[in-house]
Structure formats: C-alpha cells, structure tokens
Amino acid sequence: MEFLSSFAKRSGSPSIPLTIPLTILCLLSGMSACQPPSPPMSQFEEIESNPSMGGEDTRAGSDGQDQTPLAFQERLDGAWLHYSQISTCVDIGSSLEQYNRSLYTVQVTQSEHGGLLERWEACEIDLSPVISVRAQVPEALRQSVYPIETDAGLVIGLPPSQRYASAALIELWGVEMENPLLDPMPKDTDDERLYDMDLDGEVGVTLRIGDACLAYMAQRRVTHYHGVFTAPDTIEGEALSITEQYIIDASSPLCKTAYQTRSNPNRSVFKRLRIDGRGGAINLDLDDDGSVSCDELSIGRNELFIERLAIIELDHSNCQR
C-alpha cells in the first residue's frame, strides 16, 4: 500500500483519467467470458410420432380373416351392437352441447309379425364434459341399471328397404315406478320410490362429477330409436330422447345444482351393427353361445370404432336458440 501511495504521489495525475480506461478495459474483457455455455444435450430419446391407428379392414372377422360377402337376413334375430349419441343442450347462461354416448349390446328376438324383443346391456356410458367438467357413470351404477328388456320394437318392410323402430327404452336410475313411462318423477327426498339402486349407501344412484363431488340422484331417460338399413348388417337413424333428473343430495353444493337441459334431436343419432357373424357380419360371439357380452364386445370394439363408428364432436353452436 505504501507503493500505491508513492505511485500516486509520483504520478500526480487525477484518478479519473487513470481509472476509467482501466475499468472499461477490465469490463470489456470480462464480458466475453460470461456468455452462457451451449445448453446440455437432451438425455431423452427422440420418439417417433405415433403411427395413425386404423387402416385395417374392419370388415374382416375378429380372427383377421376375410369374411364372406354381406347378405341381408330375413330376421333381425341375433346379437347387435347399438351405439347411440344423444345430444342435449345444457343451459347455464350460454347453451352448451353435451353428448351421452352409450354403447349397448342388444340381443334381438323377432316375432313372426315383426315385433322385436330386445335385451339391452349398456357396456359403456360416456357423458361429454360441460365446461371441462365431466360426469362419470360408476361401474356399480351401470351394473345396477342394466340389462333392460323391451318388447315393443318393430321392424317393417322387406330387405333391403326395412325400417326399424325401437320400443321406448326407459332407463330409470335410482327410482322405481309402476308405470315407468307415465308416472311423474319424484320431487322431494321423502318420495318412497327413491331407493339405493347401486347399493352404495346413498339413496338414488351416485354420479361422479369431475374430481369435485358426487351427486346422488334419480333419472329417467326415455329414448326412441328409428332408422333404416344402410347395409345388410347396419341400421342407422335418429334418436329421440327425453331426460328428467332429480338431484337428491350431493357431496358438495356445486353438484347439487340442477341445470336446465333441452333435448337436441337434430344431433341425436344411433348406429346398430350386427356382431354375431350372420350374413357375413363381424363375429364377436367368441364363445358361440349365441349372444355377445360386454367382455366379448370389448375385444372387437376397436376395429368397429375405427372404421364404422364415428364419434360426433361437440358443437355448441347447435344449441344456440
């Protein structure tokens, strides 16, 4: 430090001219050394895009072999897949479209005069989300409601111009009625017709609403399907459906709110495919017992959905009044 003092005295120069250039020199030399290093290499391998699914010949049998040409059958007897997409408009200020997409197996027995005895087993019930909140139908509920038998379906005409009309498919959740079609829905929690249908300890049935809460409710949905044969193994047409709900209670107040809903028949459709192998149709009756269970359906459903069953996407503009 004595050296610095003596240097300062000898130089006799003011400190500003000496220090500023030195400072600038030091700073400029340091800047170049402080650039970030190149970022590290990724430890994660590149993954090729998933190949698009589908492309397989869905008319091939479940064993992968080509089937015989499709042929109209005289009768509808046998096992069918029935995929319904019922559109409902939910009014929460705006009107939003919601779909109930249900996949059934239907075991059909046709009488001589065209009457149809149908046994409906719902294998899947999906409700599309409303403002990102999706209601889920627990397995216990599904098992408690189905199967349902109807005996007033009808097939009219001769192939290939046959027309199909279902009976009123009345799906009652959590409530029993003497006349399911005409009795009024319960309006208070003391109504004796309400009962613990899914055996979970709560009256009515339990519907899970998103991750938020559980709704304990009763519901009646009455649906009529009518359509035409578009191929020997295919019936397509419209669905007319009315849903009434009564929310008994909920685990959270948010789920106790009953929204106003409207049927939207213009966007409600169904498609029914023969799946018992008759007439060259796909055969999902893997155990050859004459019917197709949900388990058997699950094995072959992918092929059917990829090629033959299209999911209708939500379009809220269809619900604007």
Add this chain to the structure above:
Amino acid sequence: MNLSQRISSRLNPLTLLSLCCLFLLSSGIQPAQSLANPLDLYGSGTRASALGNTGAASSIDYHAVHYNPATLLRGGSSLGGGVSYALKNLDVQLTPRPSGYDIPNLGSNSPAVPTSFELRERQGESGAVHSFNIFTGSSTDLGTEDLRVGFLLSLPVYHSIDSYASTFSDERERLFSHQVGFSLLGGRVEHFVAQVAAAYQFFDWLAIGIGASVMPDAYTKNYVYMNDAARQDDVDLNVGLQTSTQWRLNGGLLVTPNDRFRLGVSYRDEQYMLVRGVNEVQVRGLQGGESYPFEQSLYIVSDYSPRQFSYAGVWSSGGQLFTSDIVYTLWSDYLDSHGQAVDFKDTWSLRVGFEQPFIEGQTLRVGARWEPSPIPEQSGRSNFVDNDRYVLSVGSGHDIEIQGKRLTLSWHAQFHGLLGRRHQKNTAERYELCEIDTRSICDEVSDQLIDPTTRQPYEEAQGLQTGNPGFPGYSSGGYILQFGVEISWSF
C-alpha cells in the same frame, strides 16, 4: 463506577463480538424466502459499491443504515443522493425439445392444454435490459456526540421491461410466460427499498444500532359476478384494495478495539411485499349452495430480500483502508412467488475492498466479491436459474471543501460475471403424474387415460408428456454492468 463502566470492565470487545455472533447464529430465526434487492445486489452508494459491497464495518455516512446502523456513529451528519444505471445481459439457452413428449390433443379428453394450443412459444431469457435507480439518504447527530439517526431510500425510476409477473417454476408456466428466466437477478429485484435506523455509542469501543426496513403490503378483495358460466370474458367486477406497510428489523454493532481496526456484525431481517386477497365469485345458475358464493384466494409474494448476517472487519492506516465482509444469507426454505417451498442452500459470500488516497482529496477504490448461487442442480421438475457470480468493482471519490464542510463527488462501476451453468433433466424408468409435491420431471397425461373410441389407453399418452419449459435442459450465463454517481455532503 457506573453500570456502563462495570459492564465494560468485564467484557472485552472481541468477547462481546463472539457472543453476538453466537447469539445471532443460534437464535432460531427462520430462514427467509428470498429474492434480493438492488442494495443487496449492487451495494448502497458508490463508495460501498466500489469496495465490493462491503460496509458492515466500513460505512461512514447514511449508507450505514443499510449495512450496519451502528456504523452511523463513524461520521457526523450527512446528506446525499445519486443515480445508478444497470445493463443486464442475462441469457438462458434452452436445449431443443426432443420429439414425442408434447401434450397431445385428445379433444375433450385432454387432461392438459395441448401443445398445439399454447399461446406463447417456449423461450429462454435473452437480450439486454436497462434500468435506472435513484437513491437518497441522510443521517444526523441531532446535536449530540453519541446518537445518530438516518434514513435511506432507493427507488426504481426506469426499467426497459414494464413488469415482472409472478411465475411458476415448473410445467405450469407453459400456459403463462412459457419462459425460463433468471430467478434471483435482473429487473425483478430492482424494487423500492426504504430503511431507517438509529445508533448509539455505548462505550468508546462499542456502538449499537437498530433499524427497520419497510415495504408495502396489499390486501385485495374483489367481487365478481358472472352472468354466464360459459362466457368468462363477460363479468362484472368490483375491486377493493387495502394497503399497509410491513416493517422488518435491521441491527448491528460495531466494535473498535483500536484506531486501526474495527469489527462489525449486522443482521438484516427478511423483507418482502405480500399481496393477499380473495375473489368472491357469483355465477348465475349456481346460487343457493352452502359454499356459494365461491371464493378464490390469492397469495403472491414478491420482492423478497433474504435474511442476512454480516461479519466484517476493517483495517485502516494513513487513509488506506482494507475491508472485508463475510455475508451469510439464509436461502434455505425459500418460497417461490406462489408460496411453494423449494430446496435452496444457504450461502456464504466473501467481499473485499481496498481504498487508497491518490492525491489530496481523491481516493481510489477497488473491490471484489464472490457470490455462490443458492440454487442446486435443476435436474427435476423446477427450473430455477441462477449462477455463481464474481463481481469486480472500481470507483473513486473526490472531496471538495465548501465553507469548511466536505462535499464529495464519487462514482463506481461494477462488473458481475456469471459463471456458465448447465442443467439437464434426469430420465427415469417411470414418470410420476404431476402433483403439487412432485419433485422430479413429471407426466402431465396419465398413461391410463382411456380413449373412448378404442376403450384402450391412448397411445399418445404412453410415456412422458410434459410441457415443462425447462425440459430437457438449459444453460445460463451473462453479465451485469452497473454504474453509479453520487454527491454527498458531510456536515
């Protein structure tokens, strides 16, 4: 013998200093959530800034309010102010994302916003930003020998980036800034600082000072009515705002065993701005429930300065001065701007400065310091950015006598060099779904998510899907240049 003399006779200065150090270290004070403030980052005033941001034993005027209030007693009254400019060239470079890890578009089944709908492109921090701060302060002896009071104020007046929002340190930030940026440096730390202090000379060899820093505190209650739950752009809104101040303790002592040597210890409590609030939300059609109206809570912490202990020594002779501060900063238990705990390390930084008179009334100052980063390797979910940093500083002071009083013009320049750093996210055999407490890089789309078409798990959901902006890695570096000029008057 009075009380002071009796105490003085039983305690020597070094024993007292040791006891104070022990007390401060063992006092169980909780670690702070931390950012820094401009005075922590650059220094208070041109002299201390040129001396490597030392000051717990070497401060001499109103800047003692920041470093160690006890050192107010080393000078008389003072008044001054200045301006500082900072050029920050901080750079974060991102490793390119490998293909196959994006959030797929699964329509209404998407559990996270698909990559294709991101509002902003993923980016690192880059480009130079500029800022100006002004500072002023004063100290006075109030006409006494043994008492000083003072205040210090630092105000940001310009920053080339308008605002720094709170951020998430993980994949959630994808939907906000979608950026990986410096966590503890840059304009984010250049905020308002206000401090006051008082000091008293108890003995010739012992001065004790106490002070406080103040920051604003805000509480907001907002009332929202939504006429249509599906039209969230159309709401009626009333805003209520309450502001107050949050005072935190500063303090220190200065021990002067002899004319050439001084020891200082100071403590500065954490300080921060807290924004709390509640949104009361009514939605038409959802009224009537027990929890109606809905409440959304708001808890944002910003402008944190860490709690610090400084241990300092000064040796001076014939106008020469050598000063050194060792600063212990409690970065552990750091909470990010959303109050989430993260794993930062406490740090020790070393600061040295040297002051040498050159010619009459002119003094050259140089300094250096080493600031280790408290942020550990970011190989998991979080993307904090900070680098070990060295700082070189230089400056000078020029005294002018006016009517027997000393007017000082001074300047300083600092160079902060950030040592380059890389972070690489770790791979795993299996990736956890992202939960609030997940620490590793995590999956935003469950492998079990069922495709309603195939009734099978989505192929696109298998393996890792993440929008984490820091995935799969990044590097950081850069430098800061800072200059300041000050005029002060000692009287």
